[in-house]
Amino acid sequence: METPIQGNQVRGHLDTMILSILEHEESHGFDIVKRLEQAGEGSLKLKEGTIYPVLYRIEDAGLVKAKWEKNNSGRKGPRRKIYSLTSKGRKQLEAGRTEWTQFVNIVGAIVGGAA
Amino acid sequence: MNTSLMIAVERIVRPIVAPRDRKQRMREELYAHIDSIYKEEFEKSGDEAAACTTATVRLGEPEIVRAELQGTVPFWKQTLIRGDQMFGRKPKEPRLRYSIRISIMALVFSAVMYLGAFGLGILVSQQISLLEMIPWIFYMPLVFSWNFFVIAMCAQPFLEPQGVLEKKRGVVLAGLIFGASAAATELLLLNPFTWDQPPIGLFLLPTIAFIAGWGMFVLVVSLIRIEKQQSIPWETLELAD
Structure with a gap:
């Protein structure tokens, strides 16, 4: 079994990863963590509370917007904040993807892995 | 929960x-x-x-x-x-002690402000005499300090989850006390020591101060209370360490 990747190993890329998760569908914090872990096929392990500082930072930067879930959404339990991507966030996501590709190409070439 | x-x-x-x-x-x-x-x-x-x-x-x-x-x-x-936390009530601090602390802070702060203002006035205008100003340097900060004491004493029961005056009518009543304090302050500001004849505003200005003081108190305290009510269940949780 592969060694799990911890949240602090992807710290510099977590913003882009979250933007990517929100690209097609708005979501709340718990769901974002679930979808990140699913996309990581069990190899990504996050300390779940650390997702919120990232969400606040990208919200303050105008990359996502947040609204409280409506009380009548049929679910029992405390209300949640729903995050969705803004147009600025979409642009940032594209830039993040380009940066990531460059990063993989350069580091991959140095350490000998396939980019 | x-x-x-x-x-x-x-x-x-x-x-x-x-x-x-x-x-x-x-x-x-x-x-x-x-x-x-x-x-x-x-x-x-x-x-x-x-x-x-x-x-x-x-x-x-x-x-x-x-x-x-x-x-x-x-x-x-x-x-x-x-900065704001300096003016807030510390955990388990008695209300009277908190009110005294606030009034002392207000006294010191306003005394420094008045000293600075009068000092500047003396530098700019040669007509202002320091001796004439000395009573005001003590008098105004005392009035200022007293009002902060009244606000702290009256507002605290409504901002915290206990207290006999927790009900809405209690806020109105405490507002009346603060309004009376504001009216008394206005009277003092009219400087009764120098009255030869009662000035025109003798009753009008304190009445305005009373109504404004009452209304402001009720409005501000109610708004703070609404905001605090959401966090009270959290802030009153006992954390083991």
Whole structure:
């Protein structure tokens, strides 16, 4: 079994990863963590509370917007904040993807892995 | 709400220096998250205590999450909050002691302000005599300080979850006391020591001060109370350490 990747190993890329998760569908914090872990096929392990500082930072930067879930959404339990991507966030996501590709190409070439 | 989960969240959020609304948002979001984890874990194990422990671990070490959340609050907001905390009531501080502390702070602050203002006035205008101003340097800060004492004494029962005057009519009554204090202040500001004849505004200005003081008190205290009511269940939680 592969060694799990911890949240602090992807710290510099977590913003882009979250933007990517929100690209097609708005979501709340718990769901974002679930979808990140699913996309990581069990190899990504996050300390779940650390997702919120990232969400606040990208919200303050105008990359996502947040609204409280409506009380009548049929679910029992405390209300949640729903995050969705803004147009600025979409642009940032594209830039993040380009940066990531460059990063993989350069580091991959140095350490000998396939980019 | 699950108290154990609330405590886990409050351990993270309480020490954070941030505006009240921001902290309340952190609490609600983290609680919604830990509650979802708890339900997921409980479905797997059927053990409440184990689900609670796992949920707390999955949320992350409080120190790390707290430090990262603190990092999202701009420095200038943290500075403002720290300044504001000096004027807030400390945990378990008696109301009378708090009111006296506030009034002393107001006295010192206003005395410095008046000294500065009169000093500047003397530099700019040669007609102002320091001897004439000395009574005002003491008199005005005392009036200022007294009003802060009255505000602190009257407002505290409504801003905290206990107190005999917790009801709305209590706010109105305390507003009347503050209004009377504001009217008395206005009378003093009219400087009765120098009256040869009662000035025109003798009754009008204190009446305006009374109504304005009453209205402002009720409005401000009610707004603060509405805001505090959301966070009271969290702020009154006893954290073991």
